[in-house]
Amino acid sequence: MLVANNKSILDKRTKPRRPYSGNIFFTSKNGFNEGRLINFSRYGLFIETTENLSVGEIITIALPHLNGKDLKCRGQIIWRNKQGCGIELFKNRSYINLKIIK
Numbered sequence: 001m002l003v004a005n006n007k008s009i010l011d012k013r014t015k016p017r018r019p020y021s022g023n024i025f026f027t028s029k030n031g032f033n034e035g036r037l038i039n040f041s042r043y044g045l046f047i048e049t050t051e052n053l054s055v056g057e058i059i060t061i062a063l064p065h066l067n068g069k070d071l072k073c074r075g076q077i078i079w080r081n082k083q084g085c086g087i088e089l090f091k092n093r094s095y096i097n098l099k100i101i102k
Contacts, residue, residue, distance in 0.1 A: 026061040048084035
């Protein structure tokens with residue numbers, strides 16, 4: 001009998017997450033919201049928020065960018081806990097080399 005590596009089953013990320021600590025703004029079906037970006041990767045984010053967001057919901061996020069302007073991107077809530085939610089960014093965006101700054 002073969003035993004699968006639990007890490008590979010649980011962690012489906014293709015890019016590593018980078019820590020970040022800063023406030024960000026996003027819109028959801030409930031309107032304009034604020035949260036705290038905890039970490040990010042090329043294809044995902046974790047936002048700490050108390051907003052009542054549902055798994056499967058699509059949100060638009062304003063991310064700080066190198067050029068000094070906020071970069072807007074869309075993503076889908078793929079999991080949620082008491083602290084916040086994990087968001088998968090849509091991969092068909094034109095700014096594929098996302099660079100978030102502090």
